[in-house]
Amino acid sequence: MFRMFDCVIVGGGIAGLQAAIQLGRYQHKVVVIDSSDGRSNLCRCYHNVLGFPNGVSGQELRNTGRRQAESLGVHFLKEKVEKVSKRKEGFEFKLSNQQFVHGKRLLFATGVKDRIPLLSEIKPCLGISVYVCPDCDGYEIKDKKALILGSGDVGANMALTLHYFSKDLTYINHERKPISESVKEELENKKIEYVNSPIRKVITEGSQLKKVMLEDNRVISANHAFVAFGGNKVNSELAEDLGVELYKNKHILVDQRKKMTNVEHVWAAGDVVAHSEQVTIAMGDGMQAAIWIHKTLLSTQ
């Protein structure tokens, strides 16, 4: 391992890997530090990515991306970064194994963590029969029966958005958080069935959703569902501690052209940045950040 890396990438999901591949091709000394619990670890099938008409899993993209980056000399550490501190020359990273890594440039590609209360039950179905994002997977329920498993207005608004794709929707307000009157009225106008009850059990067969059993033992069958509980966490605390400017929803703000933050030599890419949360955008961000990181490294050589 190097004493000082040219660039430390925090997060080895889609954005971090794309940046690593590009920086590896410039032959910079790069390390990706990744705790492997991101969205690309969860999604078992992306359906809207160019070149993959039958879909591709997050794990497959990650494994292939990592091999590609490693073949270019990029290092990988499976750790969580606990703290980042500014130093005279670059940055110091404290890892969960209590070791330290140093780098001249820093790319945050730390993503977002979804709040999914029923995660253990629906994990095998994510991206295949249970979805989180209407822009990604609304098409998968086109003219089909689907459930929305959610909480309060967040779940109700997901149901209203999905009405564009299907008229056969049932919204189950699992956490029974209140719904505003105007939203309730819109659900009624659009004939979206509303069930205000906790879910006892989700019944699946492999990656296929089958049924949802409610606390009162009612059973609702469906082959597709969306989850929308709200309270997703943007992984931007390390950046905030360094003085990086955040948008009001905690996503990182970057310069549109260079993907650099307001803090010199700190970049951000992927879902942690304020924009639509998509694989192809994460790739584009990672690439663009890498190009500008390279330019600034050249100017100091």
Ligand SMILES: Cc1cc2nc3c(=O)[nH]c(=O)nc-3n(C[C@H](O)[C@H](O)[C@H](O)COP(=O)(O)OP(=O)(O)OC[C@H]3O[C@@H](n4cnc5c(N)ncnc54)[C@H](O)[C@@H]3O)c2cc1C
């Ligand atoms: C179920 C599901 C289905 C989806 N379907 C689609 C789809 O069909 N099409 C689409 O375009 N998008 C889809 N998405 C969104 C897509 O997964 C994200 O846009 C994409 O993963 C963003 O990549 P990223 O690199 O920004 O973040 P991630 O892939 O989440 O990677 C971030 C990485 O950073 C790591 N990390 C975070 N903090 C630290 C730290 N402190 N130290 C070390 N490592 C850290 C995490 O462990 C993780 O590995 C879906 C998401 C989910 C959850």
